[in-house]
Amino acid sequence: xxxxxxxxxxxxxxxxxxxxxxxxSLEVYEGEIFALxxxxxxxxxxxxxxxxxxAKRSEGSIEVLGFDTVNDFRTTRRLVGLVPQEIGYDPxxxxxxxxxxxxxxMGVEPNRSRAESLLETFALGDKRDAYTRTLSGGMKRRLLVxxxxxxxxxxxxxDEPTSGVDVELRRELWQEVEDxxxxxxxxxxxxxxxxxxxxxxxxIGILHKGELLLVESRESLLERHGGRPLExxxxxxxRKADGRHAA
Amino acid sequence: xxxxxxxxxxxxxxxxFSKVWLQTILSPLVTTSLxxxxxxxxxxxxxxxxxxxPYIQFVVPGLVMMTMIRDSFLxxxxxLFQSKINGTITDILVAPIGALEMVLAYxxxxxxxxxxxxxxxCLVALSFTWFPLHHMGWTLFFTxxxxxxxxxxxxxxxxxxxxxxHLAIFPNFVLLPLAFLGGVFxxxxxxxxxxxxxxRLNPLLYMVNGLRFGFLGVADVSPVTSAGVVLVSFLVVLVxxxxxxxxxxxxxx
Numbered sequence: 001x002x003x004x005x006x007x008x009x010x011x012x013x014x015x016x017x018x019x020x021x022x023x024x025s026l027e028v029y030e031g032e033i034f035a036l037x038x039x040x041x042x043x044x045x046x047x048x049x050x051x052x053x054x055a056k057r058s059e060g061s062i063e064v065l066g067f068d069t070v071n072d073f074r075t076t077r078r079l080v081g082l083v084p085q086e087i088g089y090d091p092x093x094x095x096x097x098x099x100x101x102x103x104x105x106m107g108v109e110p111n112r113s114r115a116e117s118l119l120e121t122f123a124l125g126d127k128r129d130a131y132t133r134t135l136s137g138g139m140k141r142r143l144l145v146x147x148x149x150x151x152x153x154x155x156x157x158x159d160e161p162t163s164g165v166d167v168e169l170r171r172e173l174w175q176e177v178e179d180x181x182x183x184x185x186x187x188x189x190x191x192x193x194x195x196x197x198x199x200x201x202x203x204i205g206i207l208h209k210g211e212l213l214l215v216e217s218r219e220s221l222l223e224r225h226g227g228r229p230l231e232x233x234x235x236x237x238x239r240k241a242d243g244r245h246a247a
Numbered sequence: 248x249x250x251x252x253x254x255x256x257x258x259x260x261x262x263x264f265s266k267v268w269l270q271t272i273l274s275p276l277v278t279t280s281l282x283x284x285x286x287x288x289x290x291x292x293x294x295x296x297x298x299x300x301p302y303i304q305f306v307v308p309g310l311v312m313m314t315m316i317r318d319s320f321l322x323x324x325x326x327l328f329q330s331k332i333n334g335t336i337t338d339i340l341v342a343p344i345g346a347l348e349m350v351l352a353y354x355x356x357x358x359x360x361x362x363x364x365x366x367x368x369c370l371v372a373l374s375f376t377w378f379p380l381h382h383m384g385w386t387l388f389f390t391x392x393x394x395x396x397x398x399x400x401x402x403x404x405x406x407x408x409x410x411x412x413h414l415a416i417f418p419n420f421v422l423l424p425l426a427f428l429g430g431v432f433x434x435x436x437x438x439x440x441x442x443x444x445x446x447r448l449n450p451l452l453y454m455v456n457g458l459r460f461g462f463l464g465v466a467d468v469s470p471v472t473s474a475g476v477v478l479v480s481f482l483v484v485l486v487x488x489x490x491x492x493x494x495x496x497x498x499x500x
Contacts, residue, residue: 052341054337054341056495056500074343075343078343086334088334088337089333089334089335090338101255104258104259105252106342107249107251
């Protein structure tokens with residue numbers, strides 16, 4: 001197995017008295033697509049925020065390619081890309097300007113041809129000079145993916161990238177995720193769509209109430225459960241965990 | 248420190264206010280020009296002299312400073328707060344950018360806007376009256392440190408604010424009254440006690456009078472005292488803004 005790109009050790013995140021992540025340990029390996037499944041409020045986004053710097057972990061350590069995400073934040077943030085769950089856009093700038101700005105913010109010299117190439121890749125070439133606020137929801141989401149890639153991250157987080165997206169765009173995004181993996185990018189994906197994880201993921205983690213219930217390769221998980229649909233396996237695990245919590 | 252990130256964030260902020268120049272450059276210029284017309288030209292013809300200079304000249308540095316105070320504050324506060332609200336602050340928070348780059352970029356851009364508007368106000372004033380530039384050094388000192396101080400204060404308020412109402416509190420209920428009571432339109436020597444002494448507690452008095460000394464060579468307070476107050480104010484907000492950014496206050500959960 002290749003060395004871990006991401007290593008989380010005993011990570012705990014508290015918001016006041018509420019514990020969003022409980023002593024979570026996880027490794028993600030180079031070149032894989034790792035799908036993090038879990039119901040709303042399970043802690044998926046919190047974990048991603050702790051890794052990318054949007055949230056401060058309460059305990060534990062997080063390393064990206066051996067660099068601590070707090071002490072070596074300048075190094076780790078150059079290595080990581082994030083497609084956030086919420087669609088945020090700057091109304092003052094066009095998609096081309098947004099990408100050029102994001103390159104600079106990530107510490108890469110802004111490069112117009114690279115920005116134009118990304119816009120073409122994500123079918124936004126003809127919208128490069130339009131105000132971002134005039135783009136459709138799907139276009140804005142594609143722009144978010146392009147922004148996350150401006151600095152060629154080694155590790156890309158996609159936080160529910162297909163949430164509220166139509167079937168056609170979802171399939172396009174899946175293809176783009178596959179292409180990125182082929183190009184060598186390690187991908188961590190959170191999703192509500194079990195079908196998405198079943199189609200894309202090499203390994204699957206199930207997070208529930210801040211605890212990691214399971215981490216296993218997709219093939220082994222399906223084989224171990226006699227080829228049952230992943231959705232059934234997921235629901236069974238969540239119900240069992242709920243029963244345990246209730247008890 | 249990432250110089251590419253610093254340069255990008257600074258230029259982004261400059262382009263942001265340049266794209267809405269009607270609101271960020273022309274609007275304050277028109278407002279201040281109206282003040283100048285009413286207080287300097289219309290009333291000034293009846294008020295003759297204050298501190299040995301014609302009233303119309305007396306109000307010029309005050310109006311320039313009041314404009315620069317407001318614009319430097321508004322530039323950082325509105326930009327940073329809007330980024331928080333529309334979610335684009337994420338672009339900066341996930342980037343390899345530290346508190347130092349954020350402070351330099353936001354404050355630098357705010358200073359540029361304030362100085363552009365301040366210069367334009369001077370040009371408008373010149374079309375009504377001649378005024379001297381008594382001391383270039385003090386003029387530059389107060390321009391640089393006051394705009395930087397207010398830009399830093401704007402960052403602090405933007406970090407603290409949770410809604411647009413919070414953002415409006417400072418310019419409307421703090422800065423504007425303090426600027427009016429800080430000797431923009433009058434000398435505090437005209438005030439009876441205890442208001443003369445109370446006025447000396449207002450930090451904007453020192454900012455206005457510092458620039459007035461730079462322009463006209465007259466002020467209610469010595470430029471050294473004004474410089475001391477401005478420097479202390481600058482250091483206080485610099486330390487506070489840097490500490491808040493480093494801690495991720497209201498930015499990182």
